[in-house]
Every structure is written in C-alpha cells, then in structure tokens.
Amino acid sequence: MNTVIKPTLSAVWSMDAQGICIASQESPAGLMPALKGVTLSAWLKLAQADDDAKIAQQLTAALEFVTPFHLEVPIHCLDGTTRRVIVSGLPDCQPSASHLQYSGFIVDITGQRKALEDALRTAAEYRLLIENSTDLIAHCDTDGRYVSISPSYSKMIGWSADEMTGQRVVDFLHPDDRASATDVLVHLFNGGVRADVVEVRKQHRDGHYITLGTKACGVSDPSTGNNIGAVLISRDITRDKEKIQKLEKLATHDTLTGLPNRAWINDQVSCMLSQGEDLAYTTVLFIDLNGFKAVNDSMGHATGDALLQQVSERLQCCMRPGDSVARLGGDEFVVAAKCSDREAASIIAQRLIDSLKEPFSINSLEVRIGAAIGISLARFGTTSAKMLFENADKAMYQAKACRDSSYQFFEPTTRPLRD
Numbered sequence: 001m002n003t004v005i006k007p008t009l010s011a012v013w014s015m016d017a018q019g020i021c022i023a024s025q026e027s028p029a030g031l032m033p034a035l036k037g038v039t040l041s042a043w044l045k046l047a048q049a050d051d052d053a054k055i056a057q058q059l060t061a062a063l064e065f066v067t068p069f070h071l072e073v074p075i076h077c078l079d080g081t082t083r084r085v086i087v088s089g090l091p092d093c094q095p096s097a098s099h100l101q102y103s104g105f106i107v108d109i110t111g112q113r114k115a116l117e118d119a120l121r122t123a124a125e126y127r128l129l130i131e132n133s134t135d136l137i138a139h140c141d142t143d144g145r146y147v148s149i150s151p152s153y154s155k156m157i158g159w160s161a162d163e164m165t166g167q168r169v170v171d172f173l174h175p176d177d178r179a180s181a182t183d184v185l186v187h188l189f190n191g192g193v194r195a196d197v198v199e200v201r202k203q204h205r206d207g208h209y210i211t212l213g214t215k216a217c218g219v220s221d222p223s224t225g226n227n228i229g230a231v232l233i234s235r236d237i238t239r240d241k242e243k244i245q246k247l248e249k250l251a252t253h254d255t256l257t258g259l260p261n262r263a264w265i266n267d268q269v270s271c272m273l274s275q276g277e278d279l280a281y282t283t284v285l286f287i288d289l290n291g292f293k294a295v296n297d298s299m300g301h302a303t304g305d306a307l308l309q310q311v312s313e314r315l316q317c318c319m320r321p322g323d324s325v326a327r328l329g330g331d332e333f334v335v336a337a338k339c340s341d342r343e344a345a346s347i348i349a350q351r352l353i354d355s356l357k358e359p360f361s362i363n364s365l366e367v368r369i370g371a372a373i374g375i376s377l378a379r380f381g382t383t384s385a386k387m388l389f390e391n392a393d394k395a396m397y398q399a400k401a402c403r404d405s406s407y408q409f410f411e412p413t414t415r416p417l418r419d
Helices: 040-047 053-065 110-122 124-131 151-157 175-189 238-252 262-273 292-299 301-317 342-355 385-401
Strands: 010-015 021-027 069-076 082-091 102-108 136-140 146-149 198-203 209-220 227-236 281-290 324-329 332-339 360-362 365-367 370-378 406-409
Touching: 010 209, 040 053, 040 069, 040 082, 053 069, 082 110, 082 136, 082 146, 102 227, 136 151, 146 151, 175 198, 175 209, 175 227, 209 238, 238 262, 262 281, 262 324, 262 332, 262 385, 281 342, 281 385, 292 301, 292 365, 301 324, 301 332, 301 342, 301 360, 332 342, 342 370, 342 406, 370 385, 385 406
Parallel strands: 370 406
Antiparallel strands: 010 021, 010 102, 069 082, 082 102, 136 146, 136 227, 198 209, 209 227, 281 332, 281 370, 324 332, 360 365
16 A cells, blocks of 8 residues: 555535436545446445445445445545545435435545554554544534534544534534634635634533544535535544643653743743833842752752752742742752842742741651852843843852851842842
C-alpha cells in the first residue's frame, strides 16, 4: 500500500428509483472510481480493495430492508493508492420514493486509521485512549438538526440515534460553546468553508462533557447547488487536551515544589512592568536560603528536597492577592509583587523572613534555616525585567553578607529611589 497519501477524499451521492447513482459530488474529482451511472453494489465490487464479502452482504441487507448504513471499506483509487473510507447512506423516506432511492456520503478516514495504528505501536499507555478515539460522523439539515449519526456516537456519547435524530446539534453542547458553534453552522449553510477544526464540549448522556475536535463542511444539492446541511466529523480530544495542559505546566512550573519556574516569573514581571496606568512599583524580592547547603550535604538530598517543599508552602502562605512566588532552582526563590513604596516591600520581606523562623520537621528531626532577601523596585518604563532581577540579586548578596536573616534594597549609583 502506498503510504504517501495527501488529498482527503470525500463524496456526496444520490440514487434514483432503480438504485442507479445519478449524482456524485467528489472532492478531489477523479480520485476514486466513478459512482455516477452505476449501482452502489457494482461500484463497491469494482472499488473494494479486499475480499471481505461481509461488506457487500451488509450493503445488500440494508438496501433490502431500507435501512441506513455506515460501511467502512478499503478502496482502490485511481492514483494507485488504497484508502479506507466510510460509505454512509440514508433511504429516501418520502411515501412515493422507491426503496432503492438513497443518498449519502463517502468520507476518507485513512489518516485517522493510520494515526491509530502508529499510536498503538509506539505508546502502550495510550492504547486504551486510541482504541476509543473512534470518529463520530453525523449529518445535520439546514435547521441545524441531526438527520443521522454514526453508531460510534452511541458508543462514545451514550445517546441513541433515536434520541439525537431531529434534535439541534448545539443542544448537546456546553452552553458556553453553543454561540460559536451556531456561527460556524450558519457560515456553512450560507456557502462558507471552515478549514480548521472546531473545538467543542459535547455532553455525554450521564452529564459529563467530552471535548471534541470537529471538522465541518457544508453539503450542497447536486441539482440546484443549494446548501442542504452539513457533515460533521469529530474525534475525542479530551485526553489530548489534558496532555497539552500537563506539558504546559511542566514548561512553566517547578516539578519539585509545584511553584512557577524562572520562565514563568520572568514573563510575570515583564507583564507587571508593562502596566503603564499603574503607579505602584513592580517589586522583585530575591530569596536565598541560609543554611540550606549544610542541611543538604549532611542529611542528604532527599531531606533537602523535603525542606524545599516545606519552604515553598510557607512562602506561598505569605502572598497577598496578586503576589507571585517562584522557584528559580536550588535554594533560590523569587517573589513578584506590586508595592506602593519601600515600606510596603519591607513588610513583605519581613513576613517572608518570619515565616522561616520556626523550625521545620523532617523525618522527626528539627531543621532550622534562614533567608537573605534582595529587593529591587521599578516603575513603568524605567527598566527591564532582566535588570530588575539582576538588581535584586545584587542586593541579596549584600543581605547575605550580614549572615543573619535580613533583607537589603538595591541602591543604584545614581539618586536613590524616592516616593
């Protein structure tokens, strides 16, 4: 099988009273064996890429009993590739219609199936997720109501076909997603195209929501060109979203303490400095622990890690609304705050020092440490986040020289900061 498959194949078709396909709108044109002018059974016999007789039997049974069908079948394409597609059909329910009059669509699912197989081979822990990430395929009319749904809907969402058919698509969505989804459908019904995937939260029958990535495209009547609804193809991306959120947290948070990391606090201080309407000082308090190295060397890294975790908890308890504390690495922490003047910054620094005075209990042992804090303040447009951190670091070393727990303000060589 040729694995270099680029175009995505889709088609919308309809049959007359003799079961002959009279219209087929294909995209891209000329990629699959022609539907127009033959019965669906004849087309399937020509196009099918394997010898699975069950598919033809399922189609024959559906046509005989005039029921909808959704068949997954590999087909030979005219470019030499083999593609796996879903062939779906709905009978014409008009009283005067022949039982052979059907309309339906063909959707290429080759890419999804390949992704499924690759994930199963390379990541055993994702096996259950991938096996349940079956695509959901649905038709809706120009009123935005379901005309048909694939069997996978009932399996994933819990709603039966009878419960969903005739209901509005947006009624199954999270209230916050309904307006944007309605806009997308209206855009499609008016002849527009939506190339990107729409993310929505769909309600399961038991009440919880599943996040879906939905590709929607309008469907036109081949004879008039008028829009007659839309095809919606969705897949479950709930776990993908969770994975992305975890990766984002790993990129911005310290794994040991759970505090924000250097990158996050850097962005936070830059944002605070950009607030030109704020007359308060952006304040950085650079914290270095006194006595931590001795604990780490004499009692081991596990004890040192436990100590850092307890320190982070105490520092967090000192934060006011809007203040942030982060761990830079080792025994270095940073607090970013807005302060009206030096006195307000001094109060925060003293609170941080006081929070560390009580001994820490680790493995039934008392551990005592202190802290040296360097403070740097700046208003909008006067410096950069990088310089503010460097100045606070310099002031911290001055506080470190005092040996006892203390804090020092950065003093520029020019005129001191005045309020």
